[in-house]
Amino acid sequence: MIVANMIVVSMHLLHFVLRPLVYLVRIRRRPSIPSIRNPLLRVSATTLARRIRNGELTSQTVVEAYIGRIKEVNPFLNAVVEERFEAAVNDAKICDENLKSGNVAAATLEIEKPLYGVPITVKESCSLEGLSLTGGTKARRGMKAAEDGAVVEMLKSAGAIPLCVTNTPELCTGLHSTNFLHGSSRNPYDTRKSPGGSSGGEGALIGAGASILGVGSDILGSIRLPSLFNGIFGHKPTPGVIPNHGHFIDPINTSLEYLFSFGPMARYAEDLHLAMKVLSAKCGRPLNLDEPVDLKNLRVFYVKNIKSFCGIRSTTSDIRRSIKEAIQYMAVKGASIHRLSQEWVENSLMYVLSNFQDGNIPDILVDCHHPDRRKKRVAECSKAFFGLSNFTLHASIFALLAEYRGFLPRSKAKHYEEVKENMRQRINKLLGDDGIFICPTYPHTSLRPELATFEIDAVNYCTISNVLKLPSTHVPMGLNKDGMPIGFQVMAGYNQDRLCLAVARELEKAFGGWVPPAS
Template identity: 60%
Template sequence: MFRNHLITIFMWLVYSFLRPIFAYIYSKKRKSVPAIRNPLLTFSAVELAKKVRQGELSSQTIVEAYIERIKEVNCFVNAVVDERFEAAINDAKACDAKLKSGKVTAAALEKSQPLFGVPFTVKEACSVAGLSYTGGSLARKGMKATEDGSAVELMKNAGAIPLCVTNTPEFCLGTTSTNNLFGTTKNPYDTSKTCGGSSGGEGALIGAGASVLGIGSDILGSIRIPSHFCGIFGHKPTPGIVSTRGHLPTAENNALRFMAVFGPMARHTEDLHLAMKVLSANCERPLRLDEPVDVKTLRVFYVDNIDSVLGTRSTTLDIRRTIKLATDYLAKNGAQVKQTSQEWVHDSFLFLLTSFLSKENPEELITDKSPDARKKLFLELLKALVGLSNNTLQFIFTVLLIEFHGFIPRAAEEYYNAKKDTMRGIINKALGNDGVFICPTYPHAASIAELTFLRNDCVIYTSNCNCLQLPSTHVPMGFNDEGLPIGFQVIAGSYQDRLCLGVAREMEKAFGGWIPPTS
């Protein structure tokens, strides 16, 4: 473990050295996306669906408004990989005609298709029939999905209309959405900063007001980190609630099946709630999503920082302040609030590294099966450093981690997996069905994309939930002094997703939630 700490310290020192240089380079390049002028774009998906059902708005009007907004902001954020705008307008016209014909009623639609006529967007790693399905890899350039993935299928069954697929890092391996096929996606609040990854295209579009609801996926924080950087809500469900069929890289029948999940991203908590009802339609376990969450009955545990060597992953004061605001509010309104020890998060880095211990990894990540594959990987790493590799630096570095099993001895695998199982049991028992755990989503706000790679170890704040198979919701809590979004995550016991969503909704009521970017 000592050598892992040395790697972390080295990358932190390089980051600290380069940060002021890049800050100077980008000091005059800061831009945000244009302000939202169409008030229709500020409604929630729940409100839009209701207006469509009641005939107050046509689906075509809504779809065209979002297409116009996407075209307006995409030149700033570079989020869209492929689109089906014309087909989406035709889908919207069909919805309007069906409603006008009287073949369906508002009451029937609310029950069977609660998102009838509402547009949504999708991370490119989640297959949408006929649209790009490359994983941001040059090796898959031009590939299209032949069928809808499970999450997209469920959304379409609920009446929602897909508009486009959005950018990710190569094969979802990274905290900044950059690849050699589609380029870099930028933050809607400051285009000199990253939107995060791997569901970064979704985060950027939704934060910019160019999508009302999106489908992302989360392996080590891929929904929550972009949500944090882009000022929106994002929910990582308990694994097993939503099938991962259609995910790239493959998340079925390998080590990812307990860590990778599809989940919703949105500007409003009521949309997360509705989307989770739609996405969990095939879940056999009762989730009680419609059962109200009463703050007075909650037990709230929290930490505002994960201890690390030389403070390499310490949270900024503004993020700690948001956690204090939230916990003070919950305590004032009757919740039992307690700061917990580092025991719950102490081994987060260890759990992150052991996630690469699998003997069975997705086929898409096995780039070379020859005897000298490791030597070639190091050569590719050197080539990537000077921009000569077909793969990104983030991808190669992660594949090296997989190839070397997280730099943890294979003989220790059983011990570390047992330790994870023990901690999962401890936390689930402590949280029960009335407890939540609040902690940072990331130690700081969005930074410059070129530097974010050097802070990949900061995903320990989110990856802990994936390793321990817990649900988690990111909650936006306004801005830091630089005008960048910040927030925290709410975690609950396995299959207690309703508690995460309930606390997020309470925070939205108290502190405002998503705040639109302005020009």
């Protein structure tokens, strides 16, 4: 535990030293992305699907509009790893022909294929047959997915048309989407900054209006963090609601499995709801996603800030203000408001580190020239710090955590496991089926790519829901004075995803939700 704390303090010090240098180097703003001109790009996936079913729009028109937008913004964002544009247009033509010929009916499609003809995008680590599945690591250069993963298969069965796969950090291990195969992705609101990770390329495309609905995955905030940075909605479901098959690296049968979930990312809250209905259709749990939620019957618990060393990871005033405004709004609507103590949130990082104690984390540092050789973790991490490794620094640090079992003594790890289980039972009892918990998604609104490695501990805001097995939705709350997205996450009890999604829709109506980047 002492070693883990020393590492965190060292990162804080490095961040403190490097931050002014990075700001000085990056002071000049890069060109902004082009503005959204096609009105179709401002329509929700739910509405697009309905209009396609009813013959008011063709799928080909919608698909081509999104392909055009991707081509327009990707030179600024570097979010796309590999595309299937020609195949997607052909898929759309088939959808339109089937509707025109009467082979399919609108009423049937609404029930059986509610995303019929709607384009989607997919995180590169989520298997999409025939497209890149490298994990952004050199040892897998040129690797393609042999089949669709479970989440992609369900969305395609619901009629969705995949357009491309999007960039991630190497092996999904970092806060910034960069790797040595596909390069670094950029934020549509300020291209000097990061779109986050690990679903960062996905978040950037959606935030830029170049995708309407995306597939992400979340193990320590990898859906919600990019959702914050790119101004969109993102939902991490209750573990087990969506099948985990088809992800690289595969978390199944490891101590990280219960932390992991696939989930939807979108610009409109109603699309999260629709996607979750599709993805959870066979889960066999009473999610009751269509059950109405009245704010006056809700109990709202909140924390605006998580205590940290010398306040270094304190939440910025704009995020605290967004939480305050949302709480005040819900209070006016009749919800009861309660502030939670720090005991619920302050040790979430240590809870995560305790998962490395089992020693069954996959070996991720595979030599691209000699796959059978095992890299020395400390040496590789030192080389990566100076840019001399074939692996990125964040992947090397993850491997180091696995090697040294989270830098926690076994006795402490056992203690944290017991505390985690006790906390899960207490929070689920507290929230019940009518309580939500609001807290920041991240301590600030954006991230400088060069500093991402030194902010790893800031994921403790997101890890709370992973550790406690709670569903969580990031809710965008507009832009701050610098034009960067702000927002927070809404959690609920186990299997109470409907509360997160319903509150997201209510707050979108009240505060506007996604705001397009300024051109």
